[in-house]
Amino acid sequence: MQKVETTSPASGAAGFDPRSITIFDNAFEFFGLLDSNGRTLMMGGRLFDRANANAQLLVGQSFSETVFWQSSENTARLVGASVYDAVEGRNSSLVVDFRLSADEKVAVELQLQPLDSSGEVGDRQIFVSARAILELGTVSGHAAENDHLLRAAENSGIGLWFWDISEERIYSTPSCNALLGLPPYDAVTLESFLAVVHPEDREYVETLFGRLQDQSIKYEEEFRVVHGDGKVDWISAEGKSLSEGEQPPDRMMGFVRSVTEQKLAAQELAKVYDREKRARDEAVEANRSKDFFLAFVSHELRSPLNAILGWSKILLTKTVDESTRRNALETIERSARLQTKLINDLVDSARVASGKLRLEFHPTNLCEIVRVAYQAQRPVAEAHGLEFTFVSDCDEVTVYADAGRLQQVITNLISNAIKFTPDGGKVSLKIAMADDVVSVHVKDTGHGISSDALPNIFQQFSQGEIGRSRSNTGLGLGLSIVKILVAKHGGSVQARSEGPGKGSEFIVSLPLSDSMEPEADEEASEPIGRRALADRKILIVEDDADSREVLQLFLEQAGANVSSADSSKEAMAQLARRLNDLPDIIISDLAMPDEDGYSFLSRVRQMPADRGGAIPAIALSAFTTPESKQKAFESGFQLYSTKPFEPDRLIADVVRLTQPKNQ
Numbered sequence: 239m240q241k242v243e244t245t246s247p248a249s250g251a252a253g254f255d256p257r258s259i260t261i262f263d264n265a266f267e268f269f270g271l272l273d274s275n276g277r278t279l280m281m282g283g284r285l286f287d288r289a290n291a292n293a294q295l296l297v298g299q300s301f302s303e304t305v306f307w308q309s310s311e312n313t314a315r316l317v318g319a320s321v322y323d324a325v326e327g328r329n330s331s332l333v334v335d336f337r338l339s340a341d342e343k344v345a346v347e348l349q350l351q352p353l354d355s356s357g358e359v360g361d362r363q364i365f366v367s368a369r370a371i372l373e374l375g376t377v378s379g380h381a382a383e384n385d386h387l388l389r390a391a392e393n394s395g396i397g398l399w400f401w402d403i404s405e406e407r408i409y410s411t412p413s414c415n416a417l418l419g420l421p422p423y424d425a426v427t428l429e430s431f432l433a434v435v436h437p438e439d440r441e442y443v444e445t446l447f448g449r450l451q452d453q454s455i456k457y458e459e460e461f462r463v464v465h466g467d468g469k470v471d472w473i474s475a476e477g478k479s480l481s482e483g484e485q486p487p488d489r490m491m492g493f494v495r496s497v498t499e500q501k502l503a504a505q506e507l508a509k510v511y512d513r514e515k516r517a518r519d520e521a522v523e524a525n526r527s528k529d530f531f532l533a534f535v536s537h538e539l540r541s542p543l544n545a546i547l548g549w550s551k552i553l554l555t556k557t558v559d560e561s562t563r564r565n566a567l568e569t570i571e572r573s574a575r576l577q578t579k580l581i582n583d584l585v586d587s588a589r590v591a592s593g594k595l596r597l598e599f600h601p602t603n604l605c606e607i608v609r610v611a612y613q614a615q616r617p618v619a620e621a622h623g624l625e626f627t628f629v630s631d632c633d634e635v636t637v638y639a640d641a642g643r644l645q646q647v648i649t650n651l652i653s654n655a656i657k658f659t660p661d662g663g664k665v666s667l668k669i670a671m672a673d674d675v676v677s678v679h680v681k682d683t684g685h686g687i688s689s690d691a692l693p694n695i696f697q698q699f700s701q702g703e704i705g706r707s708r709s710n711t712g713l714g715l716g717l718s719i720v721k722i723l724v725a726k727h728g729g730s731v732q733a734r735s736e737g738p739g740k741g742s743e744f745i746v747s748l749p750l751s752d753s754m755e756p757e758a759d760e761e762a763s764e765p766i767g768r769r770a771l772a773d774r775k776i777l778i779v780e781d782d783a784d785s786r787e788v789l790q791l792f793l794e795q796a797g798a799n800v801s802s803a804d805s806s807k808e809a810m811a812q813l814a815r816r817l818n819d820l821p822d823i824i825i826s827d828l829a830m831p832d833e834d835g836y837s838f839l840s841r842v843r844q845m846p847a848d849r850g851g852a853i854p855a856i857a858l859s860a861f862t863t864p865e866s867k868q869k870a871f872e873s874g875f876q877l878y879s880t881k882p883f884e885p886d887r888l889i890a891d892v893v894r895l896t897q898p899k900n901q
Contacts, residue, residue, distance in 0.1 A: 262367070267336075267346055268293070272301050272364040276321040285346070285368065289338045301366065306337050312416035312465070317348065319466050324350035324364045333371060333423035335412065345371040345412075345423060371423070397494040399426070403451060404488045417473060417494050419465040436462035436470065450479040454487050460497060472501040542573035578882055597640035597726055601751055604635045604644070605669060608678055611648040612667055615656060623661045630669040635676050638751040643723050647731075650716045651680040651744045658742075659684035674750050681743040687735035695733050696721040724748070770889050772797035774896050775819070779809040779826035779838065780858075789825070789858075789883070796889055806830060806838035813842070813850045820850050822896045828859040828870065835859070836873040843874040854895040858883060 259282075262269045268283025270293070278301050281293040289306070296304055302318035313334050320330040330350040335343040346368040353363045397414035401407075408431075412422030419434045420426060428447070435443050439461040446459060456478040462470050477492020549566040552558065558566070612628045619626035637644075655665045659682045668679040687695060696717050717733075724731045729748035735741065776798045780786035783804070790800045801821070803809035813820065824842070828835035835857060845851035857870040860881040867878045877891050 265369075266367040267370050269365070269367040270296075272321065272324075272350075272366055274325055274362045274364075276301050276318075276325060276364075278304075279363065283368070285336060285338075285344075288344075289336075307334070308337055310335070310413075310416045310422075312419060313422065315419075315465060315467055315469075316421055320348065320350050321364070324352050324366075325362060327352050327362070332421050335422060336368065347371055399492060399494070401490045402488075403490065414494055417463075417471070417496055419463050419471070434463045434465075436464050438462070450490050451487060454479050454481045457492070460501075471496055472498045542577040545573040546570050546577075574882070597643055597723075599638050599640055601636050602639045602641045602644065604637045604639070604676060604678070604748065605630055605633055607639075607641060607644050608648055608667065608669060611645060611652055614649065615652045618653075619656050619665060622656065622659075624656060624659060625664040626656075626666075627664075628667040632669065632671060635669065635671070636751045637676065637727070637748045639727050639748070644727065647720050647723050647746060648678060648680075650720050651678075651746070654716065655680050655682035655684065655742075655744075658682065675747050676750055677748075678746045679743060680746075681741065683741040685742075686738045686740045687733065687742050688738050692733060692735060696731070720746075769797035770893055774798045774823065774892060775821045776800045776892065777809065777812065777821035777824045777853075778802040779806065779824065779830070779835065781805060781827060781830040785827075785881075792885060793892075798892075806833035806835070806841075809838060810841065813845075817849060821853060823892055824853055824855040825858055825892075826855060826875075828857055828861060828866065836869055839874045856888075856891055856895065858888075 263283065266283055267285040268281065270281035270283075271279040273279055278296045278299055281296045283293065286293040302314055302321050307314045307317045316332060316334060320332055323330040329352070331347065333345060333347050336346045337343050347370075348366070348368050351365045351367075353365055397411060397417045399408060399410040399414050402409070408426045408428070410426045415422045415424065415426060418426075418431065420430060424430075432440060432444060443459075443461050446457060449455065450457065456476075458474075458476045460472060460474050463473055464470055473494050474497040475492055475494050477490060479487035479490035481487040549570050553563065553566055608630070609628070612626075616626055652665070652667065659665055663683040665680075665682045665684075668681070670677045670679065721731050724746055727748055729746060731744065731746045734743045734745070771793060774797070776793055778786060778789055778793075778800060780789065780802065781804050786802050786804065790802050793800045801812065803812055809824075809826070824839070826835045826838060830838075839855055839857075842853065842855070843851055855875045856877045856879055857867075857875040858879050858881060859866065859870075862880050870878050876895055879888055879891065
């Protein structure tokens with residue numbers, strides 16, 4: 239190996255003169271100075287010559303992290319702990335291996351001494367020195383055999399140990415000490431060993447060693463040790479205790495190895511198996527829920543269809559009196575509205591699941607919201623002979639809310655109360671104030687809710703233990719949507735019931751707003767007359783013949799002059815023919831074959847105003863997603879209405895878009 243000359247440290251460093259440095263060179267394998275952060279200020283000595291290394295390259299490096307202490311992870315950790323003690327003002331000494339090369343190391347006694355300073359820890363310097371450990375003298379008997387075996391084991395890299403119980407002495411290899419987190423050349427005692435065992439495993443290990451001292455048995459155990467820096471390692475220990483004849487064991491032996499990586503791998507594998515099992519279970523549950531959902535939805539959607547199709551068939555094939563005809567039409571309308579609500583609940587539930595439920599908040603008068611819901615449900619309650627009351631100690635309570643969604647919440651709760659209350663029962667509605675919170679109470683004397691069902695009443699598809707009487711149909715989505723909507727308003731909803739047959743009460747609590755309710759639009763609140771669309775010319779674009787016919791008939795009954803087209807192509811042709819008699823407004827479907835409504839209106843908007851390019855337009859579609867609405871507005875539609883259309887709202891929209899500018 240080629241020798242590299244070691245540069246001597248500067249003579250003025252820390253007050254060392256050349257004579258002192260010569261003494262240090264002769265007395266130590268190496269020596270040097272560290273700063274208060276444990277970084278090398280100077281370093282020299284003959285041991286670096288043996289390692290074929292230039293000690294001056296260590297200047298500025300962290301002393302405990304240099305390559306010479308990488309004989310094991312524990313060695314670097316112990317050196318770092320000694321440097322920390324010296325920085326804190328304590329002398330430190332330990333025996334460790336100095337790594338000369340990848341294949342060679344030498345044991346040295348490392349000493350670190352803090353030098354006098356101004357008293358400030360940040361100014362302290364540390365003198366570090368190392369002496370070689372001389373070979374131990376010859377030994378005889380069991381000790382010589384143990385020493386020979388330990389040296390052979392260390393050369394093989396095995397963490398081996400012997401315990402001479404009669405002499406109360408433990409022999410161990412440096413590798414064994416390092417695995418346990420102990421200084422490699424320190425004598426191990428039972429106390430020092432137990433001190434590094436993890437507190438949760440200590441009692442178990444003590445019990446094991448007690449058994450080994452009483453019986454000649456083999457063992458193979460695993461436990462944890464805690465290193466000085468807090469790191470936890472898993473250790474596998476195997477061995478046996480030995481005795482002469484029937485006497486208690488007088489010695490024991492064993493070897494240790496680290497199984498931390500295997501433990502971590504096993505734990506990670508267990509996590510993978512657990513995640514896989516949960517994923518399988520979730521997939522099975524999702525598949526079961528899907529089947530249940532499809533069967534449930536199919537049943538609930540078919541129920542109102544039975545009434546619609548049955549009465550329609552009767553009206554088409556038989557002659558009935560006026561009373562029967564009116565009852566049939568009312569049943570058809572009621573069933574259609576029920577089916578619309580079911581579909582709306584499904585759509586809302588899908589929006590919630592996809593995170594696309596959007597609300598528009600404004601200062602809103604809660605009293606007016608509740609009053610409107612009360613008036614709307616009053617005819618239904620009276621039809622079933624219910625005592626339906628509304629009590630409020632205020633005329634105006636302002637909350638920050640989406641008025642439409644809040645209306646949906648209150649209407650849903652009232653509708654449920656009416657649905658599950660037998661004829662002749664009571665349903666009450668009350669608004670109460672408390673500090674900065676307003677509460678809406680919906681109480682009934684109906685079927686009630688069992689204590690088992692009450693905690694789950696707001697979950698999807700939950701309908702509690704309630705009878706299937708009267709109009710008790712639905713998907714069980716209404717209350718789950720109520721809870722979500724109330725939560726998005728910063729409020730809460732709770733259900734109360736003393737049990738089946740004792741009625742129930744739902745309480746919606748909302749935070750009050752300091753803002754005043756915006757003034758109502760007087761124009762929008764005006765009642766809509768029967769001939770509200772007189773003299774309006776309307777072009778309907780709809781590919782479905784039945785929908786087109788119903789819409790045209792409805793608008794004509796409102797006084798409009800209506801023309802229709804079954805495709806975008808036909809609508810464009812009509813506009814070209816009617817240059818001197820253009821429609822006042824276009825109502826167009828979006829999902830049409832060949833060319834959809836988006837493309838159709840985009841082409842209209844590209845035409846000059848005198849050829850129809852500025853005609854107001856309303857999109858009428860079964861699509862209810864925000865993306866569909868946004869795309870419609872980008873295509874040039876002014877308003878968006880969903881199918882089935884609300885007659886009064888559609889008329890109001892047509893009136894608003896066709897109102898002369900000066901009115």
